[in-house]
Amino acid sequence: MLWSDVLTNWENGITLKYPKNVKGKFQWNTSVLKNDGNVAFTQTFRTNEKLAQIQNKKDFEEYIEKSQNKYVVSFPNLSKDTMLVIPMPIQGKNYATLRDFIDNAPKTQQQEFWKHVAKVAKKFMNEKGKVWISVHGLGVNYTHVRISTRPKYYFDNELKNE
Numbered sequence: 001m002l003w004s005d006v007l008t009n010w011e012n013g014i015t016l017k018y019p020k021n022v023k024g025k026f027q028w029n030t031s032v033l034k035n036d037g038n039v040a041f042t043q044t045f046r047t048n049e050k051l052a053q054i055q056n057k058k059d060f061e062e063y064i065e066k067s068q069n070k071y072v073v074s075f076p077n078l079s080k081d082t083m084l085v086i087p088m089p090i091q092g093k094n095y096a097t098l099r100d101f102i103d104n105a106p107k108t109q110q111q112e113f114w115k116h117v118a119k120v121a122k123k124f125m126n127e128k129g130k131v132w133i134s135v136h137g138l139g140v141n142y143t144h145v146r147i148s149t150r151p152k153y154y155f156d157n158e159l160k161n162e
Contacts, residue, residue: 004037007122010114018045018102025051025097027137029154032162033121034130044156052141055096059140060086071112074120082148083124085117098135101143121147132159 010016018026024047031042057064060073067073067088074085087095087109095101102110117133125131128149135145136153146152154160 001041002037003031003033003039003041006041007037007118010118013111013115015107015110015114016098016102018099022047022099024049025099025137027051027155028098028135029151029156029159030133031159032130032132032151033125037122037125042159044159046155048137051137052096054141055089055094055100055143056141057086057089057095060084060142060144064088069112069116071109072116074116077146081150082146082152083120085113085120085145085147087113087143095143096141097137098143098145117145117147124149 022045026045026047029044031040033039063073063075063086069088071088072085073088074083076083087101087105089095090106090109093104095105105113121131121133124147132148132151132154133145134148134151134154135143151160
């Protein structure tokens, strides 16, 4: 499957799913996105027992409070080499990790979230040439997809070195 197919799926409301054999909370790495998405899409999931059980969104409160979108918000990191995409919190829902978000978020929010990831990824790729899309999850205990100019926090060396 090509990256362009994955982005089209996300734009059309087909959300990310994790493999059934992945037990526990996980980190997520993807292959590099470049050439308008005309490159192979590969993804790797790695379970990590150190990932948080409880969400802590305080580092993102400023962006959450300013958001006009009830499902998702995106913003640059401090060094401006990465765009972060986060789901808007919903009372009673735990979005500590990507698995928590996939398992707990309403379908509409998941669809809007992945549509937004696709939009931001395409825009950032067009500006920067190539981007890596991942979820690390050990720094801030709240789901955030990283769309970055470099494979920071990648655990999969094969995907990191593309």
